[in-house]
Amino acid sequence: xxxxIITKMTIGVMGLVLLAGCGMLGGxxxxxxxxxxxxxxxxxxxxxxxxxxxxxMSCISEDFNHYEWGGKANLRLFIEDVMSQGNLDNGExxxxxxxxxxxxxxxxxxxxxxxxxxxxxxxxFTFKKESDGAWRVVGMDISGI
Numbered sequence: 001x002x003x004x005i006i007t008k009m010t011i012g013v014m015g016l017v018l019l020a021g022c023g024m025l026g027g028x029x030x031x032x033x034x035x036x037x038x039x040x041x042x043x044x045x046x047x048x049x050x051x052x053x054x055x056x057m058s059c060i061s062e063d064f065n066h067y068e069w070g071g072k073a074n075l076r077l078f079i080e081d082v083m084s085q086g087n088l089d090n091g092e093x094x095x096x097x098x099x100x101x102x103x104x105x106x107x108x109x110x111x112x113x114x115x116x117x118x119x120x121x122x123x124x125f126t127f128k129k130e131s132d133g134a135w136r137v138v139g140m141d142i143s144g145i
Contacts, residue, residue, distance in 0.1 A: 045093035061136035
């Protein structure tokens with residue numbers, strides 16, 4: 001009888017382990033690429049709205065490249081300069097109309113609206129999925145300034 005109870009408990013525990021394992025494999029996948037890109041946009045928005053350059057730059061890739069600013073370090077200098085001049089005072093980012101279009105390990109997000117003391121602009125972001133799984137901005141075009 002004692003062996004029977006131990007056997008039943010062992011089988012029960014093994015069943016629970018199998019069920020938990022199956023749930024991990026098929027159910028909970030983690031955040032989608034859209035979720036990760038939206039989280040990066042939230043960091044960009046928070047950085048603009050609170051003038052937190054570190055927060056804003058957290059979503060910019062080390063591989064960022066722009067025809068005018070060059071790489072990430074020069075983008076940071078540009079943003080710090082624009083903020084110190086007050087041009088991004090009362091900055092707001094609007095992503096309500098933004099659409100995400102994927103092309104392999106890259107995604108374009110457009111239109112992202114920016115309004116601040118300087119006026120308004122529209123941003124097109126190019127994100128790339130990096131080796132750590134994060135989606136970061138590797139390029140951007142700004143129009144309407």
